[in-house]
Structure formats: structure tokens, C-alpha cells
Amino acid sequence: MRFVEKYAGAISGSLMTSAIVGGLVLVAGFACGKSASDQPSAVTNNKGLEQKAQDTPVMMGGSGGTVSGTVKFDGTPPAPKKITPDKDQSACAHEIVSDSLLVDADSKGIKWAFVEVVNSGNFADDGKTSYALDQKGCTFLPHILVVPPKAAVELHNSDGVLHNVKSSSMLNSAFNEGIPANSKVSKKFMMPEKIKVSCDVHSWMGAYIIVTKNAGFAVTDEKGNFEIKDVPVGKYKIKVWHEVLGTQEKDIEVKDNEKTDASFQLKEK
Amino acid sequence: MRKISVGLCLLLIVSCTNNQSSQQGTTPQKTAEKVAKTGKELFATNCAVCHGNEGKGDGLGATYLFPKPRDFTKGMYKVRTTSTGELPTDSDIFNAISHGMPGSAMPSFADLPESDRREIISYLKTLAVVQTEDGEKVNLFELRGNVQPIQVGTATSATAENIAKGKAVYQKMECLKCHGELGKGDGASAPELKDEWGYPIPPNNFTRGIYKGGATAKDVYLRFSTGMNGTPMPSFAEQLTNEERWNLVHYVQSLQMTGRQPIAQQANGQLITAYKKNVLTLSTNPQDSIWNNVKGVTFPLMHLWQKKEATDFVKVKTIHNGDTIAFLLEWEDLKVNANMLRPQDYPDAAAIMFALTTPSGHFTMGTKEGPTNIWQWRFDRQMDLAKYVDIETIYPGMVADDYQLETTHYPKKVEKAGHLPITSAPLHNPTYLSGWGAGNPMSNPVRTTPVEDLNAEGFGTLTAQPQQGQNVQGRGIWNSGGWKVVFIRKMKSEDANDRTFSSGSEIPLAFAIWDGENGDRDGQKAVTYWQKLAVER
Numbered sequence: 001m002r003f004v005e006k007y008a009g010a011i012s013g014s015l016m017t018s019a020i021v022g023g024l025v026l027v028a029g030f031a032c033g034k035s036a037s038d039q040p041s042a043v044t045n046n047k048g049l050e051q052k053a054q055d056t057p058v059m060m061g062g063s064g065g066t067v068s069g070t071v072k073f074d075g076t077p078p079a080p081k082k083i084t085p086d087k088d089q090s091a092c093a094h095e096i097v098s099d100s101l102l103v104d105a106d107s108k109g110i111k112w113a114f115v116e117v118v119n120s121g122n123f124a125d126d127g128k129t130s131y132a133l134d135q136k137g138c139t140f141l142p143h144i145l146v147v148p149p150k151a152a153v154e155l156h157n158s159d160g161v162l163h164n165v166k167s168s169s170m171l172n173s174a175f176n177e178g179i180p181a182n183s184k185v186s187k188k189f190m191m192p193e194k195i196k197v198s199c200d201v202h203s204w205m206g207a208y209i210i211v212t213k214n215a216g217f218a219v220t221d222e223k224g225n226f227e228i229k230d231v232p233v234g235k236y237k238i239k240v241w242h243e244v245l246g247t248q249e250k251d252i253e254v255k256d257n258e259k260t261d262a263s264f265q266l267k268e269k
Numbered sequence: 270m271r272k273i274s275v276g277l278c279l280l281l282i283v284s285c286t287n288n289q290s291s292q293q294g295t296t297p298q299k300t301a302e303k304v305a306k307t308g309k310e311l312f313a314t315n316c317a318v319c320h321g322n323e324g325k326g327d328g329l330g331a332t333y334l335f336p337k338p339r340d341f342t343k344g345m346y347k348v349r350t351t352s353t354g355e356l357p358t359d360s361d362i363f364n365a366i367s368h369g370m371p372g373s374a375m376p377s378f379a380d381l382p383e384s385d386r387r388e389i390i391s392y393l394k395t396l397a398v399v400q401t402e403d404g405e406k407v408n409l410f411e412l413r414g415n416v417q418p419i420q421v422g423t424a425t426s427a428t429a430e431n432i433a434k435g436k437a438v439y440q441k442m443e444c445l446k447c448h449g450e451l452g453k454g455d456g457a458s459a460p461e462l463k464d465e466w467g468y469p470i471p472p473n474n475f476t477r478g479i480y481k482g483g484a485t486a487k488d489v490y491l492r493f494s495t496g497m498n499g500t501p502m503p504s505f506a507e508q509l510t511n512e513e514r515w516n517l518v519h520y521v522q523s524l525q526m527t528g529r530q531p532i533a534q535q536a537n538g539q540l541i542t543a544y545k546k547n548v549l550t551l552s553t554n555p556q557d558s559i560w561n562n563v564k565g566v567t568f569p570l571m572h573l574w575q576k577k578e579a580t581d582f583v584k585v586k587t588i589h590n591g592d593t594i595a596f597l598l599e600w601e602d603l604k605v606n607a608n609m610l611r612p613q614d615y616p617d618a619a620a621i622m623f624a625l626t627t628p629s630g631h632f633t634m635g636t637k638e639g640p641t642n643i644w645q646w647r648f649d650r651q652m653d654l655a656k657y658v659d660i661e662t663i664y665p666g667m668v669a670d671d672y673q674l675e676t677t678h679y680p681k682k683v684e685k686a687g688h689l690p691i692t693s694a695p696l697h698n699p700t701y702l703s704g705w706g707a708g709n710p711m712s713n714p715v716r717t718t719p720v721e722d723l724n725a726e727g728f729g730t731l732t733a734q735p736q737q738g739q740n741v742q743g744r745g746i747w748n749s750g751g752w753k754v755v756f757i758r759k760m761k762s763e764d765a766n767d768r769t770f771s772s773g774s775e776i777p778l779a780f781a782i783w784d785g786e787n788g789d790r791d792g793q794k795a796v797t798y799w800q801k802l803a804v805e806r
Contacts, residue, residue, distance in 0.1 A: 016743065028806055034438075048329075086455050087458065093780040161443070162442065162443035162446060164501065164503035166501070167354065167505065169354070170344070170399045170409065171399065171401060171409075171412065172352075173352075173354050173355055173413055174345075174354030174355075174498065175353045175354035175496075175504070176351075176353050176496045176497075176498070176501070176502070176504060177353060177496075177503050177504055177505075177507060177508075178356060178442060178503040178504065178505045178508060179444065179508070180441065180442060180508055183508065185507045190402070192401070192402045193401075193402060195401075200447075200458065200501030200503075201443075201447075201458050201501075202323075203445055203461045203462075204459075212402075216388070245707065
């Protein structure tokens with residue numbers, strides 16, 4: 001089935017038939033592994049939806065295992081980039097540390113890397129979890145916001161100055177909204193995509209909204225660590241993505257009640 | 270056409286064009302022979318020169334254009350009636366093709382038959398293909414092309430009260446952050462704004478009355494209600510009521526300088542008549558009273574390289590006496606730029622381009638099949654004819670910097686080399702003036718006219734005619750913040766590379782203006798698309 005046909009329904013707002021994933025709360029998150037539904041039906045429904053045949057995991061039953069690891073910088077860690085805002089001093093903090101490439105000097109761990117286990121269960125909007133991207137002190141909070149397809153995201157401006165939030169999305173409708181002081185707009189994201197959002201008024205501001213249907217995901221912490229719990233037993237592809245350093249993937253096997261290591265080394269391109 | 274040998278590209282008229290004649294100019298027989306072209310073919314002929322063969326915005330002309338031509342593969346369109354970030358409707362694209370985008374290098378293609386323009390739209394839509402996370406290719410118009418124009422509510426009237434209310438909205442929404450207090454495009458964030466490719470993009474200067482998406486009140490309403498995709502301009506639709514938005518329109522329009530005509534669309538195929546005058550001779554004097562009662566045509570100019578200040582209009586008058594034809598070009602220019610002695614200096618200049626064939630070649634200085642004849646007047650050349658201008662003109666005391674007790678240079682001896690008028694250069698030996706010796710027309714010291722007679726058949730082919738072919742005369746006068754430049758030539762010419770002028774047929778012609786003060790040179794200039802010249806019997 002072609003992508004367009006598959007998503008035509010999603011766009012017009014028809015219900016997605018796959019099973020609903022249990023309570024996922026994701027507010028400002030890093031390292032947010034979460035419980036994925038291991039109902040085989042969820043996976044079956046999703047099978048082939050966006051995955052090519054070879055990516056389809058081999059499900060083996062059992063209660064699932066944990067995938068964890070560290071995403072490290074290959075090379076000499078760069079010093080954190082500091083920005084001193086030259087405008088709107090009252091609202092913007094005096095010194096802002098750029099989130100775009102943050103490497104821990106000792107462990108070489110990379111913060112804000114996104115790791116996902118492909119087809120590890122269905123991440124869907126439960127209608128209860130609220131997702132928000134805030135602008136505070138002229139930075140986006142959080143730097144990476146992970147949401148399921150069809151989720152509504154509130155874009156807040158908690159600062160006393162104008163921000164515009166511009167998305168670079170292609171598959172999802174893009175937008176560029178002027179958001180005056182202390183107001184908000186809401187946007188829906190239909191399709192899996194990694195979407196850069198930025199503010200043209202304050203050129204240093206940037207964040208990512210990651211729309212994914214994979215329940216097994218995490219965002220690394222300041223030491224580059226991540227942990228994804230309750231991944232159904234099976235063979236998977238695991239992918240890491242970083243906004244500056246790019247993507248890597250490898251094959252893993254998740255065994256019942258076991259910890260699977262999936263560490264990565266990313267190099268500057 | 271004569272084989273072009275010297276690759277001098279002084280002026281690159283850059284833009285998209287069609288190579289078909291205007292519909293009036295096509296004979297019925299030709300129309301019958303014409304086979305309907307596919308959108309792809311029409312795109313290749315008319316659009317690819319700037320937008321690239323695959324529509325990626327990387328055509329040959331793209332290098333010389335700013336802002337850059339659209340990349341149609343991204344489905345990102347600036348001027349729409351749909352919500353921010355959405356794809357355009359067919360009628361949005363149709364309007365952009367038909368009206369052009371004032372202030373930019375996108376011309377109006379109103380001379381293409383409507384069916385051809387529709388074909389191009391269908392083709393453009395097939396180009397917007399992106400990859401999903403899983404590597405599948407998706408056409409964006411198939412995926413989310415079912416878009417509707419946004420609601421435009423009833424307008425408020427442009428009363429002083431509503432304008433004042435609009436001003437409050439302008440301040441509350443912090444429009445001034447980019448567009449500046451007085452709407453001159455000079456807000457605090459203006460210098461660091463970037464477009465989708467990371468090129469600097471200046472916010473619009475409302476005082477000029479030029480809007481890429483058209484200058485009507487509804488157009489302005491739509492721009493800040495839909496945003497301009499690919500630019501920092503966001504939408505304020507969610508933040509403002511219909512009434513607030515209309516009041517903001519009135520305020521923005523009130524910022525326009527007095528006496529300015531807003532540019533509704535790019536000029537295409539506008540007719541200008543060379544009126545017959547019963548006089549024996551026509552002079553190069555721009556202030557000749559013969560021009561006083563001649564009806565002129567004012568053409569809005571397209572900017573191939575957008576700058577904050579630019580020449581927005583050129584007024585053209587033309588007359589003939591059966592033997593000689595004369596053109597008078599007039600435009601506003603607050604600062605005169607006379608030379609290009611220092612690297613940062615560029616002279617004011619103007620040019621007229623004529624098609625040598627019917628139908629005309631590409632507007633981008635022609636094509637191999639449709640060459641052009643270009644007359645370019647430059648003020649530095651005119652100055653050189655009167656008095657040779659050298660470095661010392663700009664740095665009169667420069668000798669004293671190095672030789673403080675130097676006396677040999679003062680008082681100036683006119684017979685000393687370097688102080689001679691350019692016409693005395695033949696006294697020198699061309700063996701030692703190697704550029705001249707090699708026949709480089711740029712180095713020619715025996716020029717007799719400030720107008721250069723050139724030919725071109727597309728980018729990089731601009732070539733000056735040899736000395737004996739230089740038969741265009743002219744003269745410019747800068748006075749009271751404006752230029753008046755006259756070009757004259759015999760209507761007939763034996764030279765196949767020269768345009769000839771006779772009544773009975775419409776001659777495609779176009780104009781270009783360079784403002785030295787803004788660094789205009791070569792392809793960075795203000796131009797018109799092909800217009801039409803009729804010679805009065």
C-alpha cells in the first residue's frame with residue numbers, strides 16, 4: 001500500500017485502528033524509555049505501514065527486555081557553544097548554552113541524541129497525554145520533544161517578547177506562527193518526521209519535534225546514557241539520530257528479562 | 270549571428286522568459302502549426318533557466334539572483350492564500366505565474382496562453398516529492414494538497430482612527446522587530462534574518478509600496494495571515510481578529526511614501542510608441558524641448574539582486590524622424606556615481622535590449638536562436654570622453670602621502686601622461702597598451718560614445734561590436750536626484766547584428782538600470798521583461 005493512501009485517512013482524521021499504547025507521559029524529556037504495548041496485534045497492524053519488509057522485527061513472545069547504552073562522541077569533545085543574546089536582554093537569559101551539540105568532557109557522552117527501536121510496538125496518541133514545547137528565556141524547552149503521530153502539541157511563549165515558531169516539516173504541514181508574549185498556539189503532527197523548529201527573531205533558538213510511531217525510544221541524558229524498557233522480545237534495528245552528527249543503526253536482539261547493550265559512537269561529519 | 274569570441278559578461282540580464290512571441294504577433298498559420306506542448310516542455314523553455322531543469326531552483330540564472338528562485342521539489346511557496354506552511358492552491362500558483370512577483374526577478378508570464386500556464390502548474394506539482402522516514406517517495410500535493418484558502422473577513426475602512434488602531438497592532442505584534450518603526454525594513458532583527466537556504470533576507474520596506482504577492486489591501490492581509498513559506502515571515506492568523514488584521518493593513522499601507530504607485534504586477538508586453546517628429550535631426554541632449562510633450566510609459570522594474578534601496582521605475586519616451594530613432598530613459602537616483610576607479614565603485618548605467626528575431630529569444634539576453642542587440646550607456650564612459658578620470662580624481666592629494674615635498678606633480682601639467690584626455694591616447698603605442706593592442710574593446714582609447722553597442726545570445730556571451738560597428742550615440746544628465754539618458758541611432762543599419770526600426774511590426778525590447786550607489790553591476794540590476802515597441806508611421 002502506498003504511503004499516500006495509508007495516510008490519507010490519517011489526514012482526514014479517521015481513527016487509527018491499531019491498539020492503544022498504555023499511559024505514556026512525556027513532558028520535557030530525556031531518557032524517557034517507556035512501556036510499550038506488547039500486544040502482537042499492534043505490531044501486526046503496523047506491519048508494513050511504514051516499514052520495509054526487511055525491517056519487520058521477528059517477534060518471539062515473552063514479557064520483553066531492556067535496551068540500554070551510551071551514545072559517545074568519537075574524537076575530542078568540542079567545548080559547549082555559549083551564546084550571549086544581543087537583543088531582548090530583559091527576556092532572554094544573559095548566557096545561553098547551545099543544545100545543538102553538547103558533549104560531556106569526561107565521558108564523551110552526547111546529550112540530546114534520539115534513540116529508537118524500529119517497530120518496537122506502537123506509539124499512539126492516547127488523547128490524555130498533553131505535549132508542549134515552551135519558549136522560556138529565549139530557548140526552547142525541551143530541546144527534543146517526542147510525540148506520537150496525530151498528537152497535538154501546544155507551542156507556548158512564556159517570554160515577554162515576540163517569538164515566531166517556524167517548522168521545517170515537509171510531510172507534516174509546515175508552519176511559521178508569530179506568537180506574541182505569553183500566548184500559545186496548538187499544532188497537530190500527523191506523520192513520522194523529525195521536524196526542526198526555530199525562531200527567526202532570535203536566531204540562536206532551535207529545537208526538534210520528533211514524531212515517531214515506535215514505542216521504544218529514548219533521548220540521551222548529559223552523559224549520553226539511555227535506557228529503553230519493556231521492549232518485546234525479538235530482533236530489531238536500533239537507530240540513533242543526532243541533529244549535528246547524523247544517524248547510525250545496528251541490529252540487536254532483545255531477550256526476555258535481559259539487558260541488551262546498544263552503544264554508539266558518533267563522529268563529526 | 271557573428272561568432273562570439275570575447276566572453277565579456279558586463280551585463281547579464283537574468284530572468285525566466287518565454288521564447289514565444291506575444292499572441293498578437295503570431296500569425297494564424299503559425300498558431301495552427303503549433304503543437305500543444307507538455308508542462309514539462311513549457312517548463313524547460315520558460316522556467317528552467319532560473320528554476321533548473323529539475324525545478325530545484327538551481328538553473329543557470331540562479332547564481333545571479335537574490336532572492337534565489339524557488340525549489341519546487343520542496344513544495345514551499347511564498348505567496349499563497351492558504352494557512353501558514355501549507356501548499357498553495359492552483360490559483361495561487363496561477364497568479365504567481367501570471368502576475369510575477371514585484372520587486373523580485375520573477376516576471377509575469379501573462380503572454381503565455383492560459384492553457385500553457387495551467388500545464389506548467391500541473392507539472393510543477395509533480396516535482397514536490399519528498400522521502401518519508403522509511404525512504405518511500407511521496408508527492409506532497411497528493412499527500413496534503415487538498416487545501417483551501419483562508420477566510421478573509423469584511424474589511425474595515427481606512428479611516429484615521431482605524432489606521433491608529435492598526436499602528437497599535439503593529440506594535441503589539443512587534444512587526445517593528447523586523448520591519449522597523451517606520452516600516453523601512455530596518456528593525457533590530459533585520460540584519461540576521463535568513464531564508465530557507467541560509468541566505469540573508471531583508472524584511473520588506475513598506476514605504477516603497479512593493480509587495481511580492483501584490484499590493485492590494487487583500488494581498489497585504491493575506492501575507493501576514495498566511496505567512497511567507499521559506500522566509501522568516503510568520504502568520505499572525507491565530508493571534509489577530511479580522512478587524513485587527515484589516516486595521517493593520519491600513520496602517521502598513523499608510524507607511525507608503527507619498528506619490529508612490531504601488532506595483533500591482535510585473536510589466537509584460539506593455540506597448541510603447543516611437544512617435545514621429547517632423548524634424549531634420551534628433552540630438553543626444555536629454556533636456557531638448559522636443560521631449561516635453563512626448564507621452565512616456567513608466568515601467569516597474571524587477572530586481573535581480575534585491576537590496577534595501579533600489580530603482581523601482583523607469584520612464585521611457587521614444588521618438589523618430591524617419592531617419593533616426595531616439596529613446597529617453599528617466600529614473601530617480603539620489604546619488605550620482607561617476608566612476609569605477611576603486612574596487613568598491615560602480616557607475617550608474619542604463620541599457621536597452623532589442624530582440625533581433627521574431628519571436629524573441631529568452632529574456633535572459635537572448636538565446637542562440639534568438640540573439641539580442643544591447644545598447645548600454647555608462648556614466649564613467651561619458652565622463653572619460655570629456656576628461657580622463659584617474660585615481661587622482663578620487664584621491665587628489667595622494668602624491669603628498671608618499672612624497673611630502675614633491676613638487677614635480679604640482680601644478681598639474683596637462684601634457685603629462687596620465688593627465689591627458691582619453692582621446693590623446695592614440696599618441697601612445699598600442700604595443701605597450703596591450704589590452705588595446707589585443708583589440709579588447711574595454712581598453713579602447715578611441716571611443717567616441719558613452720553608449721556601447723553589444724550583442725548577446727544568453728549568459729556569458731555578451732560581446733561588444735567592433736569599433737566600426739559602434740553606431741549608437743547617447744548622453745546622460747543627472748540633475749535634481751534623477752537621471753535622464755538619451756540613446757540615438759539611425760533606424761536602418763547594414764549590420765546584421767544591429768536591430769533595425771520600421772513601422773508595421775512590434776519590436777520586443779527591454780530595459781535595465783544600474784544604481785552604482787547600491788553596488789549594482791553586471792547581473793545585479795533592475796530590469797524589465799520584454800515589452801513592445803511600435804514605430805509610428
